[in-house]
Amino acid sequence: MLVLGLQGSPRKNGNTHFLLSSFMNEAEKLGARTIIVEVDKKNIIPCKEYYICEKDGFCPIDDDMNKEIYSLLRQADLIVAATPIFFYGTTAQLKALIDRGQALWARRYKLKLNDPGRKWRRGFLLALGATKGQNLFQGVSLTAKYFFDAVGAGYEGSLTYRQIENPGDMEKHPTVHEDVEKTVKDLLEPFINRKKILFACRENACRSQMAAAFVQYVAGDKVETLSGGSSPANRINPLMVEVMQEKGMDMAFRKPKSIAEVMETDRPDMMITMGCEEQCAFIPDIKRQNWNLPDPAGKSIDFMRNVRDEIEKRVLNLIKEV
Ligand SMILES: Cc1cc2nc3c(=O)[nH]c(=O)nc-3n(C[C@H](O)[C@H](O)[C@H](O)COP(=O)(O)O)c2cc1C
Known part of the structure; x- marks a missing residue:
């Protein structure tokens, strides 16, 4: 918060x-x-x-x-x-x-x-x-x-x-x-009393940013979203910004962060990894899920759209669970 x-x-x-x-x-x-x-x-x-x-x-x-x-x-x-x-x-x-x-x-x-x-x-x-x-x-x-x-x-x-x-x-x-x-x-x-969920991927430029934004939009009153990467990029991916805009979702002014930087100020209740697996820091005593989604960096816009839609679907299920 x-x-x-x-x-x-x-x-x-x-x-x-x-x-x-x-x-x-x-x-x-x-x-x-x-x-x-x-x-x-x-x-x-x-x-x-x-x-x-x-x-x-x-x-x-x-x-x-x-x-x-x-x-x-x-x-x-x-x-x-x-x-x-x-x-x-x-x-x-x-x-x-x-x-x-x-x-x-x-x-x-x-x-x-x-x-x-x-x-x-x-x-x-x-x-x-x-x-x-x-x-x-x-x-x-x-x-x-x-x-x-x-x-x-x-x-x-x-x-x-x-x-x-x-x-x-x-x-x-x-x-x-x-x-x-x-x-x-x-x-x-x-x-x-919001639950804190940390979404983690490699660069914190596409997957974890999209997941955090969808959760924030749908359930920001119940869940505090955090996102980070095992090796953060310099900026978020412009193709990701474009496909999120197709959903009316504004990703402007977001910046990639490392998982370590997030952990300096926040302790999540749950961590969802999305392709950084063993590189993602191990945080003891919290729930962990692996969504194992492909990295859309450097791929086509359709590839990015498919990853976005898959993330949106999973986020809606996750919110029902939480
Ligand atoms: C340029 C200027 C204009 C001010 N105009 C007003 C005003 O219109 N009405 C008022 O009640 N106080 C006015 N004040 C007084 C300030 O609001 C007051 O001193 C306030 O406590 C300053 O807060 P600060 O210590 O956080 O700067 C003005 C002060 C300055 C320097």
Whole structure:
């Protein structure tokens, strides 16, 4: 279970930093893996309206969005956007990231592709400002709602605080600790007892990626999917991406990982090997199945389609069993 925090304040150790860190600490207590993106420290160029994303689903700007942030947004189970109020809106740094979410919006609404995680992913807003203004959070709430929809997360609401101005004000707030504890518990509750299944193949570029995506799409509320390879490729296989798109399934921004890398942060309940057999790490005390599927790398598109269909069939049976 990955909780991704987008820390939108440029102030070092400021109020937003405190609020998001408290949120992430609670999430870790409940077993989540957490990543905080310090947005101000990233190279994120504001949207230039090239409109290329609306045609091919990718933004051509070469910066940290393409290097890491699109991929993190796709991996997260919960995305938390945290911002101080700047002129009734988010900080410019966070807004630049939000606007670049347009590429994911285009994949969904223009290209009609389904991100396998979008049905279950959740989005939450943390915001604070100096004044008592009645409408202080109206702007950021609307922005958050549409941002989360664009990047494939259901908007679950917000924790907002007025009269927070100087560093330390947030920490001194009388209810912040219990607010955060309760909110995190409620938000993570659906993710906590999911079974973890690790799909493993040689390169983590085709078979295990497809299996993980199908399971995530059909049963992401019951199963947490992990995937890895015994010798991971540099990138996922473009032919695999194409045949998954034929099923409406969006595989963009996925990256191959080694089994060892997956095991650094997660311990699966079950492992399904798909052709890496003895090279796939032995993990004691977990269920293991071998699907023994042929490696489609370097083969024709029809070969890839057959492997995809076989995986889909097996995944549906597996979910009934689990
Ligand atoms: C450029 C700028 C604009 C701001 N605009 C507002 C505002 O419109 N309303 C408000 O209540 N506070 C406003 N503030 C105050 C901050 O929201 C407040 O100091 C907050 O605690 C800063 O959080 P941080 O420590 O996480 O950066 C503004 C501050 C700055 C620097």
